[in-house]
Amino acid sequence: EVHLVESGGGLEKPGGSLRVSCAASGFTFENAWMIWFRQAPGKGLEWVGRIRSKVEGGTTDYAAPVRGRFTISREDSKSTLYLQMNSLKIEDTAVYFCSTGSPMGTFGDYWGPGTLVTVSS
Amino acid sequence: DIQMTQSPSSLSASVGDRVTITCRASQDIANYLSWYQQKPGKAPKVLIYDSSTLEGGVPSRFSGSGSGTEFTLTITSLRPEDVATYHCQQYDDLPFTFGPGTKVDIK
Numbered sequence: 001e002v003h004l005v006e007s008g009g010g011l012e013k014p015g016g017s018l019r020v021s022c023a024a025s026g027f028t029f030e031n032a033w034m035i036w037f038r039q040a041p042g043k044g045l046e047w048v049g050r051i052r053s054k055v056e057g058g059t060t061d062y063a064a065p066v067r068g069r070f071t072i073s074r075e076d077s078k079s080t081l082y083l084q085m086n087s088l089k090i091e092d093t094a095v096y097f098c099s100t101g102s103p104m105g106t107f108g109d110y111w112g113p114g115t116l117v118t119v120s121s
Numbered sequence: 122d123i124q125m126t127q128s129p130s131s132l133s134a135s136v137g138d139r140v141t142i143t144c145r146a147s148q149d150i151a152n153y154l155s156w157y158q159q160k161p162g163k164a165p166k167v168l169i170y171d172s173s174t175l176e177g178g179v180p181s182r183f184s185g186s187g188s189g190t191e192f193t194l195t196i197t198s199l200r201p202e203d204v205a206t207y208h209c210q211q212y213d214d215l216p217f218t219f220g221p222g223t224k225v226d227i228k
Contacts, residue, residue, distance in 0.1 A: 045157070045165065045208055047217040063216045064122075097164055106212035107155040109176070111164035 002026040002110040004098050009115030016088050020115050022081040022098030029079035030054060033105030036072060036083050038094035039114075048072075048083070048096070050105035065091075088119045123147050123211050127220035133228045140196040142223045144209035149189050153213035156185055156194045158205045159222075165208060169194065201227055 008020040022034070033056075036048040049062040051072045060072045071084040081098050095116050101109025124147035134140050144154065152172035157165035167176050169185035172192055182197045196203055204227055209220040 044221045045159075045210070045219045047210075047219070061215055102170065102212075106153070106217065107167060107170050107210055108157070108165065109167055109170075111166070113164055 002101065004100065004110060004112035006096060006098055006112045006115035009096065009117045011118045011120065012088050013121055014088060014090055014119055016119075017084070017086045018088065018117060019085070020083045020096050020117065022083075022112055024079045024081065024098075024100070027100070029074075030076040032100045033102075034072075034074060034081045035099040035105045035108060036081075037097045037099060037108060037111075038092075039097070040091070040094045043094075046094070051081070052105070085117070088117075090119050093117060093119045122216055123150060123214055123218050125209055125211055125218050125220040127207075127209060127223050129223060130221065131224040131226075133226050134199050135228045136199055136201060138199045140199050140203075140225060142194045142207055142209075142225075144187075144192045144194070144220050146190045146192075146211055146213075150211045150213035152188045153211055154185075154187070154192050155210045155212065156183075157208045157210065158203075159208060160205045168207075196225075199225075199227070 003025045005023045012018045035050045051060045069087045073082045095114040097114045099108035099111045126145045128143050154172045156169040159165040173185045184195050206222045206224045208222045
């Protein structure tokens with residue numbers, strides 16, 4: 001059974017940095033494209049970015065609001081996905097979800113429960 | 122970016138009613154559309170992908186249709202456990218984008 005669990009969320013000041021993780025199990029992580037989504041409190045869903053499997057280059061795509069500030073990476077030996085968030089803004093406050101399962105990381109087939117990141121002074 | 126809209130933004134229906142939600146894309150996305158169900162405090166769950174393919178384990182009262190710019194999600198007979206917010210998402214072009222959601226509750 002596919003299992004995804006995010007961790008590392010918390011309170012950070014504007015301009016600060018935070019790294020959230022996603023521990024994966026129940027599938028062959030190294031072959032999977034992985035996705036990050038987010039949802040601001042009371043708002044809709046937003047695609048943050050995705051990372052390809054290493055065999056397909058391990059490259060990343062990002063949404064415009066986070067490009068240049070956020071970095072998605074993976075550690076296949078630990079079946080763990082990361083989202084490094086720098087230069088945080090108040091508008092980055094959201095629940096962050098990791099997801100996988102669809103071809104080429106297009107839609108979210110399996111999701112973790114999410115981790116809340118709050119950016120506030 | 123491709124803009125996604127949904128209508129209505131919310132609806133209230135009786136148990137057993139047929140419910141239809143519409144999602145429109147600002148440009149042709151072929152059939153690259155998914156529908157999610159999200160209950161309060163929970164992660165979304167995919168119901169349908171590729172516009173009309175039912176995800177495994179999803180009840181057959183859910184169905185999806187459409188292509189190009191107009192899509193629908195239909196619940197043929199609403200049940201109390203269907204109370205949730207429903208989101209559409211296009212994955213034809215980056216960045217993948219969502220509609221604003223449709224909140225469904227029981228009258």
